[in-house]
Amino acid sequence: MTEAIVLTGAAASRGGAPVxxxxxxxxxxxxxxxxxxxxxxxxxxxxxxxxxxxxxxxGAVSVLGQAPRAARPRIGYLPQRRSFDASTRxxxxxxxxxxxxxxxxxxxxxxxxxxxxxxxxxxxxxxxxLVGASAYAARPIGTLSGGEQQRLLIAxxxxxxxxxxxxxxxxDSLDLPNQGAVAALVQRICRERAVTVVLVAHDVNPILGYxxxxxxxxxxxxxxxxxxxxxxxxxxxxxxxxxxxxxETPSGRLxxxxxxxxxxxxxxxxxxxxxxxTGPDPDHAPAPEHLAGPA
Amino acid sequence: xxxxxxHLGWDLLADxxxxxxxxxxxxxxxxxxxxxxxxxxxxxxxxxxxxxFAGHTLAVISFPGAAAATLAAIPVAFGYFGACVLGALAxxxxxxxxxxxxxxxxxxxxxxxxxxxxxxFLFVGLYGGQLAxxxxxxxxxxxxxxxxxxxxxxxxxxxxxxxLAILGRPLLFASVDGSVARAGGVPTRLLGVAFLLLLGLAVxxxxxxxxxxxxxxxxxxxxxxxxxITARPGRGLALSVVLAFGVTWLGLGIxxxxxxxxxxxxxxxxxxxxxxxxxxxxxxxxxxxxxNAPHAAEAAA
Numbered sequence: 001m002t003e004a005i006v007l008t009g010a011a012a013s014r015g016g017a018p019v020x021x022x023x024x025x026x027x028x029x030x031x032x033x034x035x036x037x038x039x040x041x042x043x044x045x046x047x048x049x050x051x052x053x054x055x056x057x058x059g060a061v062s063v064l065g066q067a068p069r070a071a072r073p074r075i076g077y078l079p080q081r082r083s084f085d086a087s088t089r090x091x092x093x094x095x096x097x098x099x100x101x102x103x104x105x106x107x108x109x110x111x112x113x114x115x116x117x118x119x120x121x122x123x124x125x126x127x128x129x130l131v132g133a134s135a136y137a138a139r140p141i142g143t144l145s146g147g148e149q150q151r152l153l154i155a156x157x158x159x160x161x162x163x164x165x166x167x168x169x170x171x172d173s174l175d176l177p178n179q180g181a182v183a184a185l186v187q188r189i190c191r192e193r194a195v196t197v198v199l200v201a202h203d204v205n206p207i208l209g210y211x212x213x214x215x216x217x218x219x220x221x222x223x224x225x226x227x228x229x230x231x232x233x234x235x236x237x238x239x240x241x242x243x244x245x246x247x248e249t250p251s252g253r254l255x256x257x258x259x260x261x262x263x264x265x266x267x268x269x270x271x272x273x274x275x276x277x278t279g280p281d282p283d284h285a286p287a288p289e290h291l292a293g294p295a
Numbered sequence: 296x297x298x299x300x301x302h303l304g305w306d307l308l309a310d311x312x313x314x315x316x317x318x319x320x321x322x323x324x325x326x327x328x329x330x331x332x333x334x335x336x337x338x339x340x341x342x343x344x345x346x347x348f349a350g351h352t353l354a355v356i357s358f359p360g361a362a363a364a365t366l367a368a369i370p371v372a373f374g375y376f377g378a379c380v381l382g383a384l385a386x387x388x389x390x391x392x393x394x395x396x397x398x399x400x401x402x403x404x405x406x407x408x409x410x411x412x413x414x415x416f417l418f419v420g421l422y423g424g425q426l427a428x429x430x431x432x433x434x435x436x437x438x439x440x441x442x443x444x445x446x447x448x449x450x451x452x453x454x455x456x457x458x459l460a461i462l463g464r465p466l467l468f469a470s471v472d473g474s475v476a477r478a479g480g481v482p483t484r485l486l487g488v489a490f491l492l493l494l495g496l497a498v499x500x501x502x503x504x505x506x507x508x509x510x511x512x513x514x515x516x517x518x519x520x521x522x523x524i525t526a527r528p529g530r531g532l533a534l535s536v537v538l539a540f541g542v543t544w545l546g547l548g549i550x551x552x553x554x555x556x557x558x559x560x561x562x563x564x565x566x567x568x569x570x571x572x573x574x575x576x577x578x579x580x581x582x583x584x585x586x587n588a589p590h591a592a593e594a595a596a
């Protein structure tokens with residue numbers, strides 16, 4: 001079995017309303033895949049279907065060669081942006097550790113008494129090191145910046161050695177340098193650990209250089225393929241059912257023009273219209289974030 | 296003279312002997328210890344889950360329960376536990392509806408709280424005249440604890456702490472990181488209801504000693520202080536228990552040798568400790584920022 005995710009004629013609906021239908025896609029193992037599309041096109045719904053949280057209303061879904069629910073222990077999942085309240089007095093290390101054995105009943109033994117607790121601590125330190133968060137992992141998570149929190153949350157999703165990593169908009173609230181840095185980190189993890197990574201993104205440009213494949217949801221359907229074969233005027237026009245243009249800037253950015261604005265939010269229309277001219281979130285000053293993992 | 300009125304000296308052993316001369320004082324120390332340990336542990340989770348308003352509401356709800364039990368001439372403990380368990384279930388039902396918005400939830404809880412206070416007022420009015428009873432319900436009866444009450448409190452505390460030990464880790468996961476916990480198979484909804492019930496039991500037990508209004512001296516303040524001091528879950532939990540226990544016994548001890556009520560001392564001690572820790576923290580924070588400033592300037596340059 002070389003496919004991580006296979007959808008065959010799959011459809012999904014929420015509360016009786018169809019989100020997308022007739023989706024066929026096959027994501028090979030070990031690839032870095034972005035899920036794109038306008039707001040409400042069903043990107044998060046796709047993750048819910050893969051996680052087994054939402055059964056498909058039609059068609060078949062196979063995840064890591066299993067039914068979605070059965071494959072869940074082998075999946076690492078990072079839900080859509082949760083920011084920790086500044087008053088959350090729990091260390092980053094503890095948040096990562098909860099990803100390892102937080103679902104278990106009973107109290108953990110202190111590391112001094114038990115070999116398995118020591119092993120757990122080492123595992124936590126290993127993934128924290130992997131995402132380059134060792135310097136601040138012992139600080140309360142509420143006091144960390146968005147980029148630092150996001151790295152620790154990726155470490156949390158990785159701590160059980162998943163074969164498939166699902167990241168729901170992990171770049172959403174990060175400033176531009178951090179978006180690139182986190183994308184580079186995710187690609188490195190994908191390559192080094194042979195983990196299949198499925199990342200939901202608003203804007204493909206900061207991650208375009210790292211991707212193997214994109215899945216694009218729009219107009220109640222979804223298509224899949226290498227980025228430059230999917231983000232093309234003819235493919236997207238067929239998907240949206242209206243004329244779409246794709247412009248490539250001299251620096252290699254892709255700008256999608258003419259998408260019917262689904263949600264009315266600027267910057268959400270296909271994610272590409274605005275490229276970066278709107279700039280990163282002004283609330284996130286380019287503070288001394290950790291731009292790259294350990295060299 | 297001087298034989299019956301306690302006298303505080305430098306000989307701690309003699310002071311302790313004086314303190315434990317009377318059975319009512321021994322029972323107060325026992326009940327205080329039991330309640331403090333339970334409130335310290337449950338309170339730590341309550342503060343972490345940002346459910347202090349729910350906890351406060353349960354404390355207020357215990358008041359009509361106790362007043363109704365007094366009116367019906369049944370043991371007050373039934374009133375406390377019955378009202379708090381019902382209140383916990385009501386809060387759980389409200390939380391289910393208002394899950395999407397915290398503000399909607401807190402408004403609903405506030406409504407419940409006001410109604411509970413009104414009911415309590417009615418029961419006290421129906422009982423007629425006995426205002427001394429009202430004061431005990433609101434501000435506690437530290438020194439009127441019977442031996443059988445101590446036994447009941449001990450049983451409840453053991454049950455609550457045992458359950459908390461079993462649920463503790465997934466509860467922590469669900470409290471800190473609900474969406475991931477849910478995706479990882481943790482029954483977050485069920486844990487939320489279970490925690491409200493445990494909170495209800497702890498509040499009912501604590502309210503019997505501290506009264507409905509001073510519950511928070513043991514439930515919130517030690518936990519909040521502990522969370523200011525450490526962000527490690529194990530240590531924070533232990534510290535919260537130790538602090539709650541410490542202020543209770545110290546408060547009882549000081550009150551014994553002073554003319555002022557126990558409730559005042561316990562609340563003042565825990566409040567003083569909280570203020571002290573906050574002060575020290577912000578001082579060290581300022582100093583840290585002072586030392587960090589040159590680095591920030593370097594980075595900007």
